[in-house]
Structures are given as C-alpha cells and as structure tokens.
C-alpha cells in the first residue's frame with residue numbers, strides 16, 4: 001500500500017514517520033502533486049498557524065489536490081492543524097478560508113479561566129456509535145483510561161454535529177477531539193505523541209480498508225468532566241564528560257562535578273546514556289521527556305550538534321513529547337557561519353523535538369523588551385520560533401535564585417515577596433533573580449518581569465527551575481512557583497527539589513501548576529516514576545496510566 005505524508009516543513013514530522021514505521025508500515029513524503037494522485041492513504045499532520053498552513057497548501061497547489069483526493073473516497077487522516085484546515089475558517093487567521101469540509105469555525109480557548117495553550121494529556125468521549133465495520137476503522141474511546149496528547153490554543157467548539165466523532169473538555173469548554181465523515185478522519189490530538197493509546201489510533205487508520213459504513217448518533221455525555229491530567233516530566237541534563245562522551249548528569253544547585261575521586265579530581269557525574277534513559281522513562285509512564293544540553297558545543301557545524309543525533313535516536317522509540325533546551329540562540333558554527341536561532345530550532349524539530357526551551361537568550365530578550373518600553377520587534381528568537389512553529393513549541397526555561405532583602409523598599413524595582421523561610425540574617429523578604437549561562441551570571445531582572453515579558457513575546461510554556469532547590473530533594477519552592485503561576489496565563493512546569501512522592505501532591509495542590517518535573521530522584525531510582533503516578537492517582541488526581 002502506498003501511504004503518503006503531506007508535510008510542508010513546519011514542525012516535527014519525524015515522530016509521525018517513526019510511529020508509522022513502528023507499526024510496520026512505510027510512509028513517503030509528498031514531493032509533487034502526482035504523489036497525492038498516487039497515494040492510497042494520506043496523512044496530513046498540520047503544524048503552525050491555520051493561516052500559514054492554508055497559505056502553504058495554496059502556494060503548492062496541494063489544496064486543490066487534497067480536495068480531489070478526499071472526493072475520491074481514499075482514506076485521509078488529518079492531525080491537529082491538519083484537522084482544523086478541514087473547517088471553514090479559524091479565529092487564528094481571520095479572512096483565511098479553510099477547505100470547508102466541516103461547517104464550523106475554529107475558536108480560541110478562553111484564557112481568562114485557564115492556562116492557554118491547552119497542553120497535555122486529556123480524555124475523550126466518543127460521540128457516535130459506529131455502524132458495521134467502523135469499530136475496526138478507528139477506536140479511541142472515552143470509557144477507558146486512554147489519554148491523548150493535545151497541544152493547541154484554538155479548537156472546534158463541540159455542538160454534537162453528526163461528524164463530531166469524539167469530544168473533550170478543557171475547563172468549562174467542550175471541544176471536538178476528532179472528526180469523521182466517510183473516508184475522512186482527523187484528530188485534534190497528536191496520536192504519534194500519545195504513547196501506546198495513540199499508536200492504537202494510528203494503527204486503526206493504517207489498517208482500515210476504505211470507506212466506512214453507516215454511522216448512528218447517540219446522545220453525547222454533556223457532563224463529561226475535564227480529564228486533563230497533571231503531567232509528570234522527566235528531565236535529563238546532558239553534557240560531554242571529560243572523556244568527551246555525552247552523558248546524563250545531575251547537579252546540586254547546578255554544580256555537576258563530584259569531588260569524591262581518590263586523586264582529588266572533579267569528575268562530571270555520569271548517571272547514564274541519554275537515549276537509554278529517555279526510553280526507560282517513556283516505558284515507566286513519563287508524560288514528556290526534556291533534554292537540557294548544558295554543554296556549549298563550540299566550533300561545530302550545526303548539522304553535527306551531538307544533541308541532534310540523540311533526538312533522532314530517541315524519537316525512534318519514545319512516543320511522548322520531547323523538549324530540547326540549551327544553546328537555542330543565534331550562533332556562529334564551526335564553519336564561521338552565523339546560524340540564526342530559528343534555524344537551530346528548525347534543526348532540532350526536524351530531528352524529533354516537539355518543543356525547544358530557551359534559557360539565557362530569553363533573559364536578554366526580556367531585558368531588551370523592557371528597555372524598548374515593551375515594543376515587540378519580531379526579531380527575538382522567541383518571536384521568530386513562535387511565528388514559524390507555533391507558541392506551543394516555545395518553552396522558556398528560567399533559572400532563578402533567591403535574593404533576600406529586609407523590606408520591599410530595599411528592592412523597589414523588583415517583585416518582592418514575604419517569605420516563610422527567612423534568609424541567613426533573618427531577612428523576611430526576597431525576590432527571585434534571573435540568571436544566564438547555567439546560573440553563572442545574575443541579571444537585574446526578576447522572575448515576574450521575565451515571565452511576563454516572554455509571555456508577551458510569544459512563549460507557550462514556562463519551565464521553572466530554582467537554583468536554591470535544584471538537587472536538594474527538599475521539595476519544590478512553592479513561594480516561587482505561586483508567584484510565577486499568578487503572573488502568567490500560559491502553562492507552568494514546576495521544577496527543582498522533588499525528593500518524595502508527596503512533593504508532587506504538594507506542588508499540584510498548593511500552586512495549581514500544570515506539570516511537575518524531576519531529574520535526580522528518577523535517575524538515581526530513589527523514587528520510580530510509576531510510584532509518583534500511583535500516589536497521585538490515590539489522591540484522586542487525573543494522571544495518565546502507565547501503559548504496558
């Protein structure tokens with residue numbers, strides 16, 4: 001069978017190709033209009049904005065070819081924006097016409113009531129009972145434990161139309177999770193990033209043998225609760241050790257060297273190989289895996305950056321979202337060529353990353369934003385990557401540390417809080433100073449200023465580390481996290497300090513963050529990832545089940 005992938009170069013399609021291969025099928029990229037004509041099955045994983053997706057389709061003539069393909073009755077599957085373009089239009093790109101297969105308009109989620117983008121694993125409720133043979137065609141259902149990975153700011157509001165195959169709920173909003181009519185099936189979620197549950201959905205499409213039978217409507221479950229899970233993220237700090245091998249390491253308050261060597265030398269801690277550990281965490285139920293490259297690889301051509309290979313290999317066996325951080329900025333590579341941050345990010349997306357995480361460069365961008373009285377120039381890495389790949393692909397990793405002061409008046413330009421954990425001289429107040437270069441240099445910008453600026457620039461998520469807590473196993477810095485959670489409406493990942501399962505409950509209960517990340521306890525196998533999930537489930541949290 002000839003299966004084709006319609007890609008227009010706007011994101012990570014490597015994972016989808018890997019997922020299809022994992023299921024035993026070969027898939028080829030569409031390179032010409034004739035390929036669409038030849039295809040027996042076609043998958044369109046749209047990425048980026050609705051308007052740019054339609055523009056790219058129109059510029060290549062693929063829009064008309066797609067319409068013809070769909071009209072021919074051959075099976076078509078759309079993913080994410082690949083589902084949205086089947087609608088008439090989208091609030092995201094006013095005036096741009098979609099393919100108009102489904103009579104509806106894509107709308108933005110209300111960010112005054114919840115974090116937007118909607119990012120994470122959510123349940124679905126199937127809206128239609130299928131006619132003969134249809135169950136085999138596609139079978140993702142809400143009655144079971146399955147969760148699927150969503151990442152989007154815009155969605156099709158649910159209205160119980162007969163083409164709405166499944167719906168989901170985010171906060172007070174019910175939206176369409178997948179559509180189906182005849183030979184067309186499309187999902188708002190990413191099956192290729194949804195673990196085994198997602199692979200099952202993909203397999204159903206790959207195995208179907210054509211147009212499905214009659215559909216029968218059943219009443220939808222209007223009262224379906226929001227089943228968005230709290231995400232548990234495993235983080236791997238990766239660097240070259242003294243022998244030049246790439247290893248996963250872990251610091252104590254950002255110091256990654258062991259001082260226990262007999263000869264007094266200081267070895268970089270080696271906690272394992274990045275690809276092996278990532279695979280282990282996927283199998284143990286990690287909802288996402290983040291790699292932070294903490295070595296500045298100098299003098300290397302872009303295409304030789306070692307983390308590209310790590311991502312390529314990881315995405316062959318890890319089917320949850322992958323984030324890569326470290327060194328996402330304009331750089332001069334080994335050939336003396338200036339490579340813009342957008343190109344660096346592009347290389348990572350093509351190698352299997354779903355999000356890039358920006359550290360130091362985000363601090364400089366925020367400083368420039370305030371210096372220019374909050375003017376958006378469109379030239380920062382955050383703005384450019386968000387424009388090309390969508391805000392959900394841009395994470396800002398923050399490395400703050402406490403600065404104690406006697407009173408708020410002592411730091412009038414910063415957001416000072418009263419703390420329950422006084423400083424060394426009994427100070428009752430503190431602010432959180434942002435740092436660059438892996439915590440080695442403090443800047444005159446506090447964490448609230450930073451996260452507000454990067455949200456305005458177009459970051460889609462905050463990865464909130466804490467230098468004072470990193471590697472201490474003493475629990476998350478709840479005061480820091482609360483301050484940041486209240487300052488932005490994009491999702492926040494709590495990081496640094498997890499030491500026991502109770503710390504995850506505490507951070508979710510007291511700060512309402514969307515995700516919690518840990519490193520040391522997972523690497524040292526002190527607290528297995530599965531036990532975090534089991535504990536949270538026992539506390540009645542929505543968490544994604546660990547799959548077989």
Ligand code: 1PR
Nearest residue numbers: 235251254326327359360397438470471496497518519520
């Ligand atoms: O500035 O864009 O090149 O990004 C560099 C990235 O590398 C930043 O995201 C920064 O956080 C990270 N980084 C740089 N140096 C270090 C270091 O440790 N020496 N790691 C470093 C930051 C913190 C987290 C850690 C959590 C959880 N490490 O990655 O995983 O604190 O740890 P725990 O659960 O063991 O407490 P740029």
